[in-house]
Amino acid sequence: MLEIKVVALAGGVGGAKLVDGLSRILPSDSLTVIVNTGDDFDHLGLRICPDLDTVCYMLAGLANLTTGWGRKAETWNALQSLAELGGPAWFRLGDRDLGTHLERTRLLAKGYALSEVTQKFCEVWGIAPHVLPMSDDQIPTMVQSDEGELAFQDYFVKRKCQPRVTGFYFAGIESAQPSPGVQQSLSEAEIVLICPSNPWVSIDPILAVPGIKEVILDRAKRKQVIAVSPIIAGAAVKGPAAKMYLEMGINPSAASVAQHYGSQDMGGLLNGYVFDHLDAGQDQEITGLGLATLVTNTLMKTLEDRMRLAEQVIDFGKKLLDGNV
Numbered sequence: 001m002l003e004i005k006v007v008a009l010a011g012g013v014g015g016a017k018l019v020d021g022l023s024r025i026l027p028s029d030s031l032t033v034i035v036n037t038g039d040d041f042d043h044l045g046l047r048i049c050p051d052l053d054t055v056c057y058m059l060a061g062l063a064n065l066t067t068g069w070g071r072k073a074e075t076w077n078a079l080q081s082l083a084e085l086g087g088p089a090w091f092r093l094g095d096r097d098l099g100t101h102l103e104r105t106r107l108l109a110k111g112y113a114l115s116e117v118t119q120k121f122c123e124v125w126g127i128a129p130h131v132l133p134m135s136d137d138q139i140p141t142m143v144q145s146d147e148g149e150l151a152f153q154d155y156f157v158k159r160k161c162q163p164r165v166t167g168f169y170f171a172g173i174e175s176a177q178p179s180p181g182v183q184q185s186l187s188e189a190e191i192v193l194i195c196p197s198n199p200w201v202s203i204d205p206i207l208a209v210p211g212i213k214e215v216i217l218d219r220a221k222r223k224q225v226i227a228v229s230p231i232i233a234g235a236a237v238k239g240p241a242a243k244m245y246l247e248m249g250i251n252p253s254a255a256s257v258a259q260h261y262g263s264q265d266m267g268g269l270l271n272g273y274v275f276d277h278l279d280a281g282q283d284q285e286i287t288g289l290g291l292a293t294l295v296t297n298t299l300m301k302t303l304e305d306r307m308r309l310a311e312q313v314i315d316f317g318k319k320l321l322d323g324n325v
Contacts, residue, residue, distance in 0.1 A: 007189040011036030011051040011202025013068040015195035016058040021306030028128030038141035038205030060125035115179040191317040194227035229275040
């Protein structure tokens, strides 16, 4: 196994897949995953943490690989009963998944922090890497749209991403704090990896938590920060990232994602950038941003794909650290 300390920022299916690949090539104490919680919300009296659960289910071998969310071998009896009674069944909670939310909500009500609950679940599920929510504070992502302001899950699931997006903000971000261990893990990381997750609603909420971006920028001075593009040939593999780009007047491309992370607002966050061979024609534009690049096959259809990409990304990071790219 590779011996190097890696901290991955992740959310959504793409992030979960690459994290799974990393977990199979790195020792358990070498990988920490910081997960977006901006899409967390309360539903039916339960605290739902979609990105945390997607990452944890993937690492535990419990994920439904067909849908990209929820658990495998799922049943839907509770949801069916809810719908028959006229309840809000728009957010699909399977019976197995429901148990996760029930126990999380119970523990939170007893005074446990979200990071403590996540650690407990990881221990039960046999997850070896450290999985940390970006914050124990609630920081809901709000979507600004042509239909007004929408809570993220209302936009994403209930409205199926139909409203046109004009922007985002993260409620309560000013007073939020990183969860315990986040800043220390980042400060000790040899490679900080931004996974192929939606920049706007999976990665930006993490970077917006006071104190997190500052530590990553310090890592960037040492050529330690890499991102993997979630956009391939102008489209997102899964999710509304490309649609969001278009609606905000930005061409959805690998180069646009690189520009996003390398923008003045971000302080020039990246040293290295990984993107798909279908976008090889954008290499000059991306290197023009001052980034080292790795052009490869970034589509992860199989477990072998996840491990291959993880190995390539870590090898690229090592070369970047050694000044060999």
